[in-house]
Amino acid sequence: MSVILGVTSSIAAYKSLDLVSRLLKRGLDVEVIMSENATNFVSPEAFSALTKHKTSVLTFDKNINYDVKHISLAQKAEVFAIVPATANVIAKVAHGISDDMLTTTFLACDCPKIIAPAMNTKMYENPITKDNLKLCQKYGMKIIEPAVGHLACGDVGKGHLASLDDLEDAIVSELYPKPLAHKKIVVTAGATKEKIDPVRFITNYSSGKMGVSLARAAKYLGADVTLLINKDTNLVLPYGIKVAYFESVDDLFELSKANFEKADGFVMCAAVSDYKVKTYSDEKIKKGGELHLELEKTVDILEYLGKHKGNQKLCGFAMETARDDLKLARDKFKRKHCDLLVLNNLKEEGAGFRGDTNVVTLIDEKKDEKLPLGSKSELAFEIIRRLMGVE
Ligand code: CTP
Numbered sequence: 001m002s003v004i005l006g007v008t009s010s011i012a013a014y015k016s017l018d019l020v021s022r023l024l025k026r027g028l029d030v031e032v033i034m035s036e037n038a039t040n041f042v043s044p045e046a047f048s049a050l051t052k053h054k055t056s057v058l059t060f061d062k063n064i065n066y067d068v069k070h071i072s073l074a075q076k077a078e079v080f081a082i083v084p085a086t087a088n089v090i091a092k093v094a095h096g097i098s099d100d101m102l103t104t105t106f107l108a109c110d111c112p113k114i115i116a117p118a119m120n121t122k123m124y125e126n127p128i129t130k131d132n133l134k135l136c137q138k139y140g141m142k143i144i145e146p147a148v149g150h151l152a153c154g155d156v157g158k159g160h161l162a163s164l165d166d167l168e169d170a171i172v173s174e175l176y177p178k179p180l181a182h183k184k185i186v187v188t189a190g191a192t193k194e195k196i197d198p199v200r201f202i203t204n205y206s207s208g209k210m211g212v213s214l215a216r217a218a219k220y221l222g223a224d225v226t227l228l229i230n231k232d233t234n235l236v237l238p239y240g241i242k243v244a245y246f247e248s249v250d251d252l253f254e255l256s257k258a259n260f261e262k263a264d265g266f267v268m269c270a271a272v273s274d275y276k277v278k279t280y281s282d283e284k285i286k287k288g289g290e291l292h293l294e295l296e297k298t299v300d301i302l303e304y305l306g307k308h309k310g311n312q313k314l315c316g317f318a319m320e321t322a323r324d325d326l327k328l329a330r331d332k333f334k335r336k337h338c339d340l341l342v343l344n345n346l347k348e349e350g351a352g353f354r355g356d357t358n359v360v361t362l363i364d365e366k367k368d369e370k371l372p373l374g375s376k377s378e379l380a381f382e383i384i385r386r387l388m389g390v391e
Contacts, residue, residue, distance in 0.1 A: 001175050002029045004073060004109070006082035006102045007047070008089045009037035011087075012118040012161035013153040016083050017042065020050050022168045029173075030368070031073060033057070033102045036090065056101045057225065067221040068177035070101060074108035079174040083119035083144075084161050084199050087129045093141070095133040100143045105299035112174040115288040116144040116167055121157030144239075148295050161265070178222025185223040187215040188270035188301075190230030191366045192249045195295065197281040206271030208233050210317075214382035215241055221384060228255045228270070247300040249273055256301050259314065265388050267315040269342075271353075306337025315340040315387045321347050326361065326368060333363050340364050349373075362386055 003023055007016045014130055016032075023030050023181040033056045044055035056069060082089060089103065093115070098104040099249075106113070115136055119292075124146060133143055144167060149160030161167075169243060189211020194202040206227055215227040216238040225241040243257075246252040251271055260266060275295035285291065302316045316338040318329040322345075329343040343361040344351045351359040352375040358379055361370040365387070371382060385391065 001027075002031070002076045003171060003175075004076050004077040004086075005030055005032045005099045005105065006034075006080065006089070006103065007032060007038045007042070007387060008082060008084060008086045008102070009041060009117040010037045010086050010161070011041060012084040012085040013038050013041040015144070015161055015164060017046055017050065018169055019083060019164055020047060022164065023171065025052065028172075029213075031056070031076075031362065032360070033073070033105055033165035035086075035102050036098060038378070040218040058101055058106075058294060070105040071108055073111075074105050077105075077109050079114065079171055080106060080109045081116065081167070081171050082115035083114075083116040083167055085115045085124045086128070087117075087119050089131075090132050090136065090251060094135040094139075113141040114170055114174065115141050116162055117146050117159070118161035119146075119159050120151055120153050121155055121159045124157075124159045139280060142170065142174075162383050165236045166333065167241040173220045173239070176220040178301075180218060180221040180384075180388060183223045183264040183388065184226070184385070185215075185217065185265040185267070186226045186228065186256075186259045186260055187211050187267045188228045188252060191271045192230070192232055192252060192273045192298075193232075193247050194211045194249065194273050194276035194279050194298075195280055197283065197285045199284055202273055202276065204271045204273065207354045208235055208270075209354070209356065210358060210376050210380070211267070211269035212237060213376040215270055216377065217380035217384045218265070220269075221381070221388075221390070223384075226259050227251060230270075246270075248300070250275065253301050253304070256305060260305055260308070261310075263312050265313045265384075266305060267383070267387065268305070269315075269317050272301060273298055281330050297307070300336070302336045306335075309337060309376070311388050313339045314388075315342065315383065317341070318343045320345050325368060326363075329363055330368070333346060340383070342383055343368075 005385045007013050031053045047055040055164050057261045092103050144162045148158050189208040189209030191204045214233050215225050219225045226377040231245040231247050232234040247320045278294040278296045318332050325345045341363040346352050347357045350357045361371050
């Protein structure tokens with residue numbers, strides 16, 4: 001798959017080297033086109049060395065083949081991203097000005113386009129730039145908003161290039177077909193925490209990785225995604241989704257109910273505590289003899305949603321350790337009114353909480369199917385596609 005990266009003259013141009021290497025690691029073919037001024041910040045040879053393609057700068061470069069390079073590049077591109085994009089290049093592409101290799105190829109391209117602005121805050125907030133960005137959006141380009149940060153001019157404000165995680169995510173996402181466009185998918189992820197006293201709590205080993213992979217897969221496939229995740233997560237979350245945070249089972253229950261009605265698909269991947277203390281202690285519990293905590297059952301959120309569902313497709317998970325895991329999981333599938341249930345057995349090699357891989361069996365009304373060991377991100381696509389019935 002082919003990505004063209006346009007690089008223009010901002011101090012953030014050096015970050016594009018890192019972005020290129022991330023995209024290459026994903027197996028993508030990347031070609032770079034620089035504005036002439038950008039070569040004052042980073043040498044075109046640095047990009048060529050990474051991409052193994054000659055970096056283009058001028059329209060009429062005598063060293064290249066006899067094909068019309070800006071047209072052949074434009075035909076090859078599946079995504080065209082300008083990172084970083086200066087106020088100048090934004091003004092040009094908003095108005096169809098094509099006076100160098102970068103802007104000419106951009107205009108000749110009909111693939112998805114991404115603009116990642118990076119500039120001084122005043123330039124970014126200038127109504128002219130704002131209007132130009134709106135025009136870009138009107139023409140279908142996606143804008144990856146800059147962040148607030150320390151700028152090269154010494155100011156602190158909006159204009160700092162978006163994070164490489166977000167840029168990589170936004171570019172890769174454009175390479176996927178969008179069978180879930182206009183569908184709303186909610187994913188819950190991570191561990192709940194039940195407070196015992198001001199310093200202690202009950203939780204579990206869930207990292208949230210499987211849930212975050214599911215949210216990312218749903219987003220890549222075009223869905224409008226809401227992720228409900230534990231407050232203290234330190235995972236990189238997918239770009240362009242809505243996020244709400246929970247701590248306790250009750251928090252997650254409220255958020256789940258609030259987001260369920262409008263959802264087309266709901267994936268209950270969070271590892272929900274089955275018990276909480278009956279009485280929370282306001283003061284730190286002091287050490288003494290034996291300590292007995294009285295626990296009471298928490299609400300079963302998935303079961304509640306199953307009982308109250310309309311047209312939503314509901315996916316549950318089953319975390320088992322027993323040998324007769326399939327029977328236990330099928331019971332859960334029925335009891336919780338799921339459309340799909342994902343069984344993983346903690347005792348299976350490659351499955352479980354904190355790793356990057358999983359081994360799952362997909363259970364639906366008709367059959368159960370064990371999938372081979374796979375990365376959580378690969379499996380996430382399979383789960384979302386099965387749940388929503390898309391290819
Ligand atoms: N779940 C839930 N609310 C709970 C407990 C679990 O919504 N209070 C959901 C989980 O998110 C998962 C599914 O129910 O999607 C099954 O969770 P699991 O822990 O495997 O099973 P439990 O129902 O808790 O039963 P057990 O602990 O006895 O296996």
